[in-house]
Amino acid sequence: MSSTRTRLIAALDTASYEEATQWATQLEGKVDAIKLGLEFTYACGLDAVRALGEHQKLFLDLKLHDIPNTVASGLKALAPLRPFLTTIHALGGPEMIARARAALEESFEGGPDRPKLLAVTVLTSMNEQSLAEVGINDTPLDEVVRLGKMAIQAGADGLVCSAHELVALRDALGNKPELIVPGIRPAGSALDDQKRVMSPTQAAEAGADWIVVGRPITRADDPAAAAQAIQDELQAASQ
Known part of the structure; x- marks a missing residue:
């Protein structure tokens, strides 16, 4: 069992400000x-992002991937939103990651409010065939570990990865990096476009710091109850 409580992030994936606000209100405290x-x-712009982030901790997941200077400048421009987590693509390489970290350090003067920089390894919608189609002949596991080691060494605080890579990443990197896991599907949920998925309990026991759950919460008849059921499952996994 996990000795540390795995925490729950609700993905508000919508183009509607009204819908996102309704979900955020329903899920406050859950x-x-x-x-x-x-x-x-x-769809809604940065002012809308700022408004929703004023009342709850914000994970800003824009997966920046460009030349190092552009990514660094982009993160400086996003700093006023004050997310606690933000993402870039590990495939941008070590210089891009290092410049991104430096931009956040500068924007927050090295203080405790600096957003944690997460590197996205392999998207959870991809599998071995998907990787081969873009010229990567490694398995998803091998590619995730390779990118993860590079990203942490370059300055990322943590990684976004599939739950299936958690154990290998903990073995390779230890407990310090934050591991954030999308593609979580409670029992009975539809897979949608995800290919590499796990349940909340499985992810918690494998070492996830945070899990990200979208449609199984937001499309439930009662989003607050769906979120609470997942929290109860995570609590049980930590005992």
């Missing part, structure tokens, strides 16, 4: 943080 990503940010 989840540990909310995640806003590309869909919401592009």
Whole structure:
């Protein structure tokens, strides 16, 4: 069993400000943080992101991937939103990751409010065939561990990964890096477009610091009850 409580992030994946606000209100006190990503940010803008992040911890998941200077400048521009987690793609390479970390350190003057920088390894919608189609002949596990080691060495605070890679990453990197796991599906949930999934209990026992759950919460008849059921499952896994 996990000795540390795995925490729950609700992914508010929608282009509607009204819908996201309704979910955020329903889930206040039921989840540990909310995640806003590309869909919401592009549709509603940064002021809307700021408004939703004023009342709950914000995971800003924009997965920046560009030349090092552009990513660094982008993170400086996003700093006023004050997320506690934010993402870049590990495939951007060590210089991009190092510049991203430096930009956050500068923006927050090295203080405790600096967002933790997460490197996305292999998207949970991808499997071995998907990787081969883009010219990567490693298994998802091997690719995740390779990218994870590089990203942490370059300055990332943690990784976004599938639950299936958690044990290997803990073996390779120890307990310090934050491991954030999307693709979590409670028993009975539809897989949707995810290929590498686990239950909340499985992810917690494998060493996840945070799990990200979207549609099984937001599309439930009672999102607050769905979130509470997952929290209860996580609590049981920590005992």
